[in-house]
Amino acid sequence: xxxxxxxxxxxxxxxxxxxxxxxxxxxxxxxxxxxxxxxxxxxxxxxxxxxxxxxxxxxxxxxxxxxxxxxxxxxxxxxxxxxxxxxxxxxxxxxxxxxxxxxxxxxxxxxxxxxxxxxxxxxxxxxxxxxxxxxxxxxxxxxxxxxxxxxxxxxxxxxxxxxxxxxxxxxxxxxxxxxxxxxxxxxxxxxxxxxxxxxxxxxxxxxxxxxxxxxxxxxxxxxxxxxxxxxxxxxxxxxxxxxxxxxxxxxxxxxxxxxxxxxxxxxxxxxx
Amino acid sequence: xxxxxxxxxxxxxxxxxxxxxxxxxxxxxxxxxxxxxxxxxxxxxxxxxxxxxxxxxxxxxxxxxxxxxxxxxxxxxxxxxxxxxxxxxxxxxxxxxxxxxxxxxxxxxxxxxxxxxxxxxxxxxxxxxxxxxxxxxxxxxxxxxxxxxxxxxxxxxxxxxxxxxxxxxxxxxxxxxxxxxxxxxxxxxxxxxxxxxxxxxxxxxxxxxxxxxxxxxxxxxxxxxxxxxxxxxxxxxxxxxxxxxxxxxxxxxxxxxxxxxxxxxxxxxxxxxxxxxxxxxxxxxxxxxxxxxxxxxxxxxxxxxxxxxxxxxxxxxxxxxxxxxxxxxxxxxxxxxxxxxxxxxxxxxxx
Numbered sequence: 078x079x080x081x082x083x084x085x086x087x088x089x090x091x092x093x094x095x096x097x098x099x100x101x102x103x104x105x106x107x108x109x110x111x112x113x114x115x116x117x118x119x120x121x122x123x124x125x126x127x128x129x130x131x132x133x134x135x136x137x138x139x140x141x142x143x144x145x146x147x148x149x150x151x152x153x154x155x156x157x158x159x160x161x162x163x164x165x166x167x168x169x170x171x172x173x174x175x176x177x178x179x180x181x182x183x184x185x186x187x188x189x190x191x192x193x194x195x196x197x198x199x200x201x202x203x204x205x206x207x208x209x210x211x212x213x214x215x216x217x218x219x220x221x222x223x224x225x226x227x228x229x230x231x232x233x234x235x236x237x238x239x240x241x242x243x244x245x246x247x248x249x250x251x252x253x254x255x256x257x258x259x260x261x262x263x264x265x266x267x268x269x270x271x272x273x274x275x276x277x278x279x280x281x282x283x284x285x286x287x288x289x290x291x292x293x294x295x296x297x298x299x300x301x302x303x304x305x306x307x308x309x310x311x312x313x314x315x316x317x318x319x320x321x322x323x324x325x326x327x328x329x330x331x332x333x334x335x336x337x338x339x340x341x342x343x344x345x346x347x348x349x
Numbered sequence: 350x351x352x353x354x355x356x357x358x359x360x361x362x363x364x365x366x367x368x369x370x371x372x373x374x375x376x377x378x379x380x381x382x383x384x385x386x387x388x389x390x391x392x393x394x395x396x397x398x399x400x401x402x403x404x405x406x407x408x409x410x411x412x413x414x415x416x417x418x419x420x421x422x423x424x425x426x427x428x429x430x431x432x433x434x435x436x437x438x439x440x441x442x443x444x445x446x447x448x449x450x451x452x453x454x455x456x457x458x459x460x461x462x463x464x465x466x467x468x469x470x471x472x473x474x475x476x477x478x479x480x481x482x483x484x485x486x487x488x489x490x491x492x493x494x495x496x497x498x499x500x501x502x503x504x505x506x507x508x509x510x511x512x513x514x515x516x517x518x519x520x521x522x523x524x525x526x527x528x529x530x531x532x533x534x535x536x537x538x539x540x541x542x543x544x545x546x547x548x549x550x551x552x553x554x555x556x557x558x559x560x561x562x563x564x565x566x567x568x569x570x571x572x573x574x575x576x577x578x579x580x581x582x583x584x585x586x587x588x589x590x591x592x593x594x595x596x597x598x599x600x601x602x603x604x605x606x607x608x609x610x611x612x613x614x615x616x617x618x619x620x621x622x623x624x625x626x627x628x629x630x631x632x633x634x635x636x637x638x639x640x641x642x643x644x645x646x647x648x649x650x651x652x653x654x655x656x657x658x659x660x661x662x663x664x665x666x667x668x669x670x671x672x673x674x675x676x677x678x679x680x681x682x683x684x685x686x687x688x689x690x691x692x693x694x695x696x697x698x699x700x
Contacts, residue, residue: 129695129696187575190572190575190579191575191579194579194580194581195520195579195581196579196580196581197579212520212563214581216565217565217566295568296568296569296572299526299565299566299567299568300526300566300567300568300698300699301566301699301700303695303699311528311691315528315687315691316687316688316691318688
């Protein structure tokens with residue numbers, strides 16, 4: 078057997094368990110969900126022909142984009158510093174950034190709720206700035222959901238970026254500077270470009286987790302939070318309209334997959 | 350001349366049996382030497398789980414065992430699941446006594462799944478609207494809804510659902526989402542207060558729209574305490590037990606029975622048609638209805654008594670609506686309208 082064929086066989090063997098689990102526990106149920114969405118009165122046209130539901134979809138996608146941007150802007154400098162920190166505390170600092178993930182979403186959301194009420198610290202700060210009306214509160218607002226969700230997803234962005242930035246050879250930056258690039262230009266041309274895999278992976282993780290988030294949007298956004306996952310929950314458990322819930326889930330999957338693929342392609346083309 | 354009085358009558362065998370039966374029926378503890386009434390028998394019942402199940406085991410089943418010899422086993426089952434089980438095991442029931450909180454006793458009786466419970470003394474103290482006319486089911490507890498408010502922030506206690514429109518409450522109102530049962534009941538009561546009804550819900554939505562803009566709409570029961578503790582929320586429609594719990598946690602929250610009446614959730618018991626233990630079921634339900642047990646359930650769990658002979662202590666009574674101030678809602682119409690009302694709520698109210 079030629080070496081290449083053997084390598085292919087080994088690769089297939091290594092992939093097989095994961096592929097099997099994926100097919101069994103993800104693809105098959107998804108297919109079942111899709112079949113269910115076709116039962117009864119038309120579900121897809123009901124969703125796509127209704128401005129209200131399209132608004133819910135738009136809300137979820139906007140939430141995903143906002144949270145991704147916030148975590149990227151806040152996370153990149155931090156991940157960069159942590160990756161470059163020449164201290165034995167770096168590991169501990171990285172560990173500290175993951176703290177939000179250690180607390181249950183429900184407990185964390187309750188803490189945010191206390192800060193977001195009209196008399197809570199966060200709402201008070203905004204009221205004091207004069208940018209918002211005096212009885213403004215962050216609870217029940219889109220901005221509140223973005224803040225609370227960005228907090229919990231920030232560690233995921235940081236850890237992903239950290240691993241990638243840490244793998245970038247610093248000599249490449251030095252070489253660029255040696256050839257006359259300022260540190261800023263070297264950062265832009267070399268480091269950021271090499272880190273784009275991490276940016277892509279981190280963004281996709283944060284985006285997909287945001288558009289499908291349930292606990293935080295439902296608790297912080299309250300009843301006025303019309304997001305996809307909350308709507309699916311309502312249709313499944315409160316109204317028992319399973320075909321419609323399945324259709325919403327399928328639409329969410331297709332839309333967020335296409336957003337992710339487009340984003341990945343854009344970032345990939347840039348690199349060439 | 351012999352006195353023809355009760356005491357001088359010869360005690361016939363027939364009389365002896367009748368009075369023994371009477372003694373047993375009133376659940377008198379067996380006298381020394383007497384065989385307990387249900388010795389060696391066992392009853393299986395559904396329960397609502399959690400602390401209520403522990404309390405009821407202690408105060409109801411253990412007491413019934415002591416008094417009658419019958420052992421009781423509780424199995425936690427949500428009402429909908431219990432009803433499904435009742436239907437599935439209609440021919441050979443594994444469970445004798447079913448407890449429902451979602452009104453399932455009515456379709457259960459209609460489907461012929463229940464039987465007449467032998468009369469028990471405390472049943473007589475339950476208002477006629479809270480038990481079946483044919484004796485197939487009887488209520489033993491209530492969750493009573495109404496208006497919750499912060500007595501330290503609100504000068505005049507609210508008395509009516511119309512009080513939600515008082516200008517001083519603007520910005521300090523919270524109400525549950527329509528997918529929360531209390532949220533649905535609030536909508537119906539607003540409709541009733543404004544000339545509507547379950548089948549004419551329009552006035553309810555119009556009224557809700559007037560307060561929704563500046564109100565906090567919440568989804569879960571867990572948020573009630575957080576909302577009141579924030580200090581921003583002074584008034585909301587919810588159940589009295591939540592006010593009692595908040596007060597116990599140090600957040601002053603009072604409960605007011607609205608003049609339109611208090612919507613409620615009924616906790617009932619009924620025996621499976623083919624169960625051979627309906628007599629024990631009746632004794633168990635009778636014990637539930639004992640004023641002492643009714644008071645303990647009210648204090649520990651927050652379920653209001655249905656036995657009108659119960660005298661609640663002053664630290665519990667203010668959080669429960671009495672049985673003569675209840676508002677009975679048409680649950681069939683409400684359940685049938687739920688999908689349409691939810692759609693409308695999402696579009697018009699929760700914006």
